[in-house]
Amino acid sequence: NTVIKCKAAIAWEPKKPLSIEEVEVAPPKAHEVRIKIVATGICRTDEHVISGAMTTPFPILLGHEAAGVVESIGAGVTSVRPGDKVIPLFAPQCGECRSCRSSKGSLCIKNDLAAPCGLITDGTTRFTCRGKPVHHFLTTSTFTEYTVVDESAVVKIDAAAPLEKVCLISCGFSTGYGAAVRTAQVEPGSTCAVFGLGGVGLSTVMGCKAAGASRIIAVDINKDKFAKAKMLGATDFVNPQDYKKPVQEVLVEMTGGEGVDYSFEVIGHTETMMAALASCHMSCGTSVMVGVPPSASQITLDPMLLFTGRTWKGSVFGGWKSKESVPKLVADYMGNNINLDALITHTMPFDRINEGFDLLNQGKRLNSLFINLVCKYFPLNYPPNIEIGTYMQ
Amino acid sequence: MKTIGKSLSIEEVEVAPPKAREVRVKIVATGICGTDDHVLKGSFPNVDFPVIPGHEGAGIVESVGEGVTCVKPGDKVIPLCLPQCGECSFCLNPNTNCCLQTHLYQSQNLMPDKTSRFTCKGKQVYHFLWISTFSEYTVMPDSTVVRIDDAAPLDKVCLFGCGFPTGYGAAVNTAKVAPGSTCAVFGLGGVGLSVIMGCEASGASQIIGIDINKDKFATAKDLGATECINPQDFEKPIQEVLVEMTGHGVDYAFEAIGRVDTLTAALASCHRGSGVCVMVGEPPPGSQLSFDPMMLFTGLTLKGSILGGWKMKDSIPKLVTGYLQKKFKPDVLITHNLPFSEINEGFELLRAGKSIKNIFIDF
Numbered sequence: 035n036t037v038i039k040c041k042a043a044i045a046w047e048p049k050k051p052l053s054i055e056e057v058e059v060a061p062p063k064a065h066e067v068r069i070k071i072v073a074t075g076i077c078r079t080d081e082h083v084i085s086g087a088m089t090t091p092f093p094i095l096l097g098h099e100a101a102g103v104v105e106s107i108g109a110g111v112t113s114v115r116p117g118d119k120v121i122p123l124f125a126p127q128c129g130e131c132r133s134c135r136s137s138k139g140s141l142c143i144k145n146d147l148a149a150p151c152g153l154i155t156d157g158t159t160r161f162t163c164r165g166k167p168v169h170h171f172l173t174t175s176t177f178t179e180y181t182v183v184d185e186s187a188v189v190k191i192d193a194a195a196p197l198e199k200v201c202l203i204s205c206g207f208s209t210g211y212g213a214a215v216r217t218a219q220v221e222p223g224s225t226c227a228v229f230g231l232g233g234v235g236l237s238t239v240m241g242c243k244a245a246g247a248s249r250i251i252a253v254d255i256n257k258d259k260f261a262k263a264k265m266l267g268a269t270d271f272v273n274p275q276d277y278k279k280p281v282q283e284v285l286v287e288m289t290g291g292e293g294v295d296y297s298f299e300v301i302g303h304t305e306t307m308m309a310a311l312a313s314c315h316m317s318c319g320t321s322v323m324v325g326v327p328p329s330a331s332q333i334t335l336d337p338m339l340l341f342t343g344r345t346w347k348g349s350v351f352g353g354w355k356s357k358e359s360v361p362k363l364v365a366d367y368m369g370n371n372i373n374l375d376a377l378i379t380h381t382m383p384f385d386r387i388n389e390g391f392d393l394l395n396q397g398k399r400l401n402s403l404f405i406n407l408v409c410k411y412f413p414l415n416y417p418p419n420i421e422i423g424t425y426m427q
Numbered sequence: 428m429k430t431i432g433k434s435l436s437i438e439e440v441e442v443a444p445p446k447a448r449e450v451r452v453k454i455v456a457t458g459i460c461g462t463d464d465h466v467l468k469g470s471f472p473n474v475d476f477p478v479i480p481g482h483e484g485a486g487i488v489e490s491v492g493e494g495v496t497c498v499k500p501g502d503k504v505i506p507l508c509l510p511q512c513g514e515c516s517f518c519l520n521p522n523t524n525c526c527l528q529t530h531l532y533q534s535q536n537l538m539p540d541k542t543s544r545f546t547c548k549g550k551q552v553y554h555f556l557w558i559s560t561f562s563e564y565t566v567m568p569d570s571t572v573v574r575i576d577d578a579a580p581l582d583k584v585c586l587f588g589c590g591f592p593t594g595y596g597a598a599v600n601t602a603k604v605a606p607g608s609t610c611a612v613f614g615l616g617g618v619g620l621s622v623i624m625g626c627e628a629s630g631a632s633q634i635i636g637i638d639i640n641k642d643k644f645a646t647a648k649d650l651g652a653t654e655c656i657n658p659q660d661f662e663k664p665i666q667e668v669l670v671e672m673t674g675h676g677v678d679y680a681f682e683a684i685g686r687v688d689t690l691t692a693a694l695a696s697c698h699r700g701s702g703v704c705v706m707v708g709e710p711p712p713g714s715q716l717s718f719d720p721m722m723l724f725t726g727l728t729l730k731g732s733i734l735g736g737w738k739m740k741d742s743i744p745k746l747v748t749g750y751l752q753k754k755f756k757p758d759v760l761i762t763h764n765l766p767f768s769e770i771n772e773g774f775e776l777l778r779a780g781k782s783i784k785n786i787f788i789d790f
Contacts, residue, residue: 132675133700133726141700141726148699148725292516304720317517317525317733327720337687337716340706340731343525348724 035061035106038068042178043387044163046093048086051388052177057095057168059180060160062108067188068160069120073201074100074176076390078232078302079326083171084391087302089329090150094169095161097177098124099205101197104188111185113357118190119197121204121360124172125351126186140353144186146173147350155184176204177387189357191364198381202233202374203363205351210237210300211372212352212359213324215245218296222246227285228268229310230300231259233377234324236266238298240373241352243267251285251294266376274309282312293319301325304333311335317343324349434467434771435561440479440552442564443544445492450572451544452504455581456788457484457560459773460589461616461685462709466555467774472712475536478553479545482508484560485575485585495569497740502574503581505588505747506558509733510570511740524738528570539568560588561770563790573740575747582788583758584747586617589734590784591757592746594621594683596735597707599629602679606630611669611677612652613693614684615643617760617784618707620650622681624755625735627651631679635672637665640780650759666695676702683707687716694718700726707732760784 038059043052062068080096082088104118114120126144133139146152152169153159160182161168161175173187191200202208210233214220226242228235231254242250243266252260252268260271270288274281286293292315299310302325311321321344327333340346354360366372382390445451459481465471466480488502498504512518515527527533535557537543544566545552545559558572559565575584594617598604610626612619615638626634627650636647636655644655654672658665670676676698682690685708694704695718704727710716723729737743749755763785765773776782 132698136701139698139701139726148721307720315523318520318523323720323723327724329721331720332717333720334715334717337690337706337710337714338712340716340729341709341733343523343731343733343736345728345730346723347728348720348722348726350724350726353726 037061038180040179041384042095042161042163043097043384044093044168045084045096048084048092051391052096054385054387055163057161057163057178059178059182062106062182063156064109065111065185066108066154066182067111067114067120067185068105068107068180068182069102069122069188070105070180071100071102071176071178073102073198075201075206076387076394077205078394081391081394082302082326082328087328088326090171091152091169093163093166094152094171095175095178095181096171098122098172098174099201100174100176101191101195101201101204105180113185114188114190119193119195120188120190121200121364122174122176122181122183123187123189123356123360124174124205125354125356126173126184127355127357128186129357134355140355141350142186144173144184146170154182189360191361192368195364195368199374199378200364200367202377203360203367206233207237207372207374207377208352208354208360208363209324209349210234210352211241211244212354213298213300213322213349214238214241214296217347217349217353218298218320218322220245220247220296223248224295225249225251225289227251227253227294227297227310227313228300229253229298229306230325231256231263232300235298235300236263236377238300238324239263239266239268242296251288253281262376266373280309282309285313295319297321299323299325302327304331307333308335311339311344311346314344320345320347322347322349434774437768437770438547440545440547440562442562442566445490445544445566446538446540447493448495448569449492449538449566450488450495450498450569451490451564451566452486452506452572453489453564454484454486454560454562454790456585456786457481458585458588458590458784458786459483459777461618461777462589464774464777470711473534473536474555475553477547477550478536478555479559479562479565480555481561482506482556482558483585483589484558485579485581485588489564497569498572498574503577503579504572504574505584505743506560506565506567507571507573507739507743508556508558508589509739510557510568511738512570513740518738524736525733526570538566573743575744576751578751579747582764582786583761584750585786586757586760586784587743587746587750590617590760591621592735592737592743593707594618594735595625595755596737597681597683597705597732598622598625598679600736601730601732602681602703602705604629604631604679607632608678609633609635609673611635611637611680611693611696613637613680613682613689614708615640615647615655616683619681619683620647620760620783621757622683622707623647623650623652624757626679628755633673635669635677642780646759646783664692666692669696678702680704681707685709685711687714690716691718694722694727694729697727703728703730705730705732761786764788
């Protein structure tokens with residue numbers, strides 16, 4: 035097991051583009067796995083780190099939505115072998131902690147989400163660049179040709195799975211889809227509202243539809259996003275900027291004064307979290323927080339919104355127990371039961387990763403320009419050329 | 428009896444006969460709930476004065492208006508501070524108990540025809556939550572009264588009008604406490620103690636009672652609390668104490684006081700990945716809850732609970748029957764029995780933390 039030198043995109047400091055450089059990737063230690071990344075997408079959470087909304091230590095190797103092939107394993111690794119197709123898991127599953135042992139829990143103690151430290155299990159890192167250690171990101175780090183993860187953060191998938199598609203199961207698709215089918219457990223015939231129509235929001239729309247919702251109200255300030263939402267199952271469309279009154283009042287009126295059964299906030303802003311809560315039925319509505327809130331933010335609301343009986347819950351990685359569920363979701367894709375292709379709009383070579391982030395951000399800033407979800411990937415037959423995927427709203 | 432300011436004035440009132448779909452009830456026993464105290468202090472929304480408060484009572488039907496079929500004169504009944512009309516969309520929805528006729532949606536200060544059945548010294552007196560149990564006779568719509576077992580002792584089962592089902596249901600219906608789990612209950616009044624009973628009945632392995640009044644600990648332990656702590660005994664915030672005590676936070680936390688600071692503490696004391704925090708106490712109007720949304724994002728659930736999630740007409744009679752079969756023992760909550768004429772002393776005892784449930788009889 036030797037050190038691998040390869041290409042990676044490093045974030046040296048916030049608010050700066052990623053820098054494509056050579057990194058040294060140490061061999062996996064005990065219970066670790068080194069993975070050759072074949073395809074990776076960009077998720078808004080990666081952008082949150084660059085913008086400073088999510089606090090992490092720097093320098094850091096971002097990326098957490100990917101698929102690849104095992105290159106080598108450390109001592110004691112039993113669940114994967116070199117050559118296996120795998121998906122890295124930013125929501126690990128160690129199988130032993132309280133969350134893993136509970137049927138309800140999906141936040142394994144090995145996660146690095148709440149206050150990211152950027153280190154692998156033994157408190158060190160496997161990456162160096164220009165002689166300096168580089169932090170890991172959310173137990174994965176996929177903007178690199180090779181990465182090292184803990185065994186709890188990787189799972190073997192179907193050998194026939196197309197990695198350039200199923201990388202979306204590593205984050206965006208599963209997060210949104212699971213928020214509906216697993217966290218909220220949307221019931222047939224119910225009404226849903228989805229705030230935010232990026233990749234995750236569109237996956238939530240798909241989840242609501244799969245669960246049999248009778249009405250799915252898509253909410254976004256960018257009306258160019260409505261067409262795809264409609265294609266994926268949304269029945270009504272609301273642009274809050276078209277109304278003087280708060281959007282929750284609009285949604286309550288649209289639902290005969292009752293509010294929706296399930297609302298999803300898939301943006302990550304405290305104001306829309308409140309609006310989503312207030313749009314659900316005051317006594318038996320459930321609101322799910324899917325978008326990552328900014329670090330150290332505070333949400334302030336009238337507690338009466340809850341007193342009447344609303345349920346408010348968060349959802350990480352769609353509430354899926356990752357190791358158990360990811361292979362099944364891949365199998366669902368292979369069986370044509372889930373639509374990932376709808377989320378993929380671009381593929382680009384790795385060297386253009388910053389352009390990918392620009393596309394992501396333009397979708398946010400230019401309301402008239404609708405940039406579809408983009409996935410770029412590394413084709414297996416081009417080992418030296420790392421291609422990365424940009425996947426965004 | 429009516430209220431002006433902070434104490435009640437016991438007087439003679441005229442109680443008109445029940446109109447169509449109304450019932451006149453002779454109240455035999457009534458308790459005081461924290462909510463009645465909110466009324467006296469002026470912090471309960473949409474109350475008009477003068478008013479006859481009281482919403483936790485039990486009695487006997489004296490007469491019924493036209494069209495009433497659910498009860499008849501002589502029936503033992505419990506007035507329901509949360510109605511169940513059976514016809515609105517919420518009553519038809521199996522997942523909620525929040526009938527549209529509750530005070531949260533429309534005023535219950537007058538009968539549905541917008542007139543009052545009470546006069547005192549020639550002036551109109553308002554109803555409270557349509558039931559007004561601090562009166563020897565009261566009139567209420569038929570959506571707010573339900574017949575109970577003839578064998579039920581009215582001086583005990585008045586607790587089933589509010590305090591006991593609110594707390595017990597928060598645990599068994601709203602939270603659905605799972606066997607072997609850990610629970611924290613903030614506030615050891617009548618409702619908090621009923622939450623403890625619900626957690627115990629659900630098989631929780633650890634039930635931590637939290638109150639700044641340690642005199643409440645003994646009863647809490649009798650009812651199933653495995654330990655009780657006083658936040659004033661610690662320098663660090665109580666949520667940190669609870670996380671340390673349990674290693675990772677509790678599975679279920681209940682706030683049964685009605686304050687946003689304790690609600691935030693309850694939320695923060697839950698297990699990050701799968702904890703459930705239930706808001707039972709009603710916060711004062713205009714208060715604001717503030718917390719780091721990361722707590723929810725990582726997997727916590729925060730829910731409100733009214734009247735323990737029970738659909739009242741369906742559930743209260745069954746709870747009373749369960750009491751007669753000795754399935755629960757809320758009698759422990761009854762610490763005082765005072766004659767009705769001493770009702771103001773009852774409020775003093777409540778405010779001083781010296782009583783749990785004071786049941787007034789002997790009108």
